[in-house]
Amino acid sequence: MWGTWSAGLAAGLALIIAIGAQNAFVLRQGIRREHVGAVVALCTAGDVVLILGGTAGIGALVSRFPDALEVLRWAGAAYLAWWAVRSFVSAVRPASLKADAARSRRSVITTTLALTFLNPHVYLDTVVLLGSLANQQGPDARWVFAAGAVTGSVVWFSALGYGARALSGALSSPRTWRVVDLVIGVVMLVLAANLVLG
Numbered sequence: 001m002w003g004t005w006s007a008g009l010a011a012g013l014a015l016i017i018a019i020g021a022q023n024a025f026v027l028r029q030g031i032r033r034e035h036v037g038a039v040v041a042l043c044t045a046g047d048v049v050l051i052l053g054g055t056a057g058i059g060a061l062v063s064r065f066p067d068a069l070e071v072l073r074w075a076g077a078a079y080l081a082w083w084a085v086r087s088f089v090s091a092v093r094p095a096s097l098k099a100d101a102a103r104s105r106r107s108v109i110t111t112t113l114a115l116t117f118l119n120p121h122v123y124l125d126t127v128v129l130l131g132s133l134a135n136q137q138g139p140d141a142r143w144v145f146a147a148g149a150v151t152g153s154v155v156w157f158s159a160l161g162y163g164a165r166a167l168s169g170a171l172s173s174p175r176t177w178r179v180v181d182l183v184i185g186v187v188m189l190v191l192a193a194n195l196v197l198g
Helices: 003-014 023-030 038-058 059-062 066-092 104-118 120-135 141-166 175-197
Strands: none
Touching: 003 038, 003 141, 023 038, 023 104, 023 141, 023 175, 038 066, 038 104, 038 120, 038 141, 066 104, 066 141, 066 175
16 A cells, blocks of 8 residues: 555656646745745645545546536636736836735635636646546555545645745845746746647
8 A cells, every 4th residue: 555655646746846837826925925824725725626536536527528628728828828927017017026015815815726726737637647547546545546646735835835935035035036927927928828739
């Protein structure tokens, strides 16, 4: 069982660690020290629900209705493009880099949920891929594999959110924020283009 759990952990981390919109947002909130607990908890909870859903067989349901992923693809691309523009505007306007430009908890939660559930790749990675890998382990061991993947999500989002928070002092200058926002904007545009073209 330890080997199955470790395989789930490795598979989960391999899929989660890739730089994406959600990870960039968690990193940004961690650096800002703004609602980090809520962001980490929501990202982790989203992964848990999707991984367990895929393990329970939702992956087969999603594959039977590909139009759902198509709608998510276009909605996700539009949202990522909007987020890129917003990041570029933040990089250009020094006022948006000040500490007093904090976002409300509701705004942060809404953005976290959108970046989590409007990304069709999250469904492909967690529901379809991890769900399929888990179900290859057999009826009992699939839940051990899923537990490993869930552990990977908990470890990754906690490390990303709170690790960035530990570095926030060194990363708090306006110049650093300008670079962070520019990089995030470029990443969002690339991800949006990949969704549209892929």
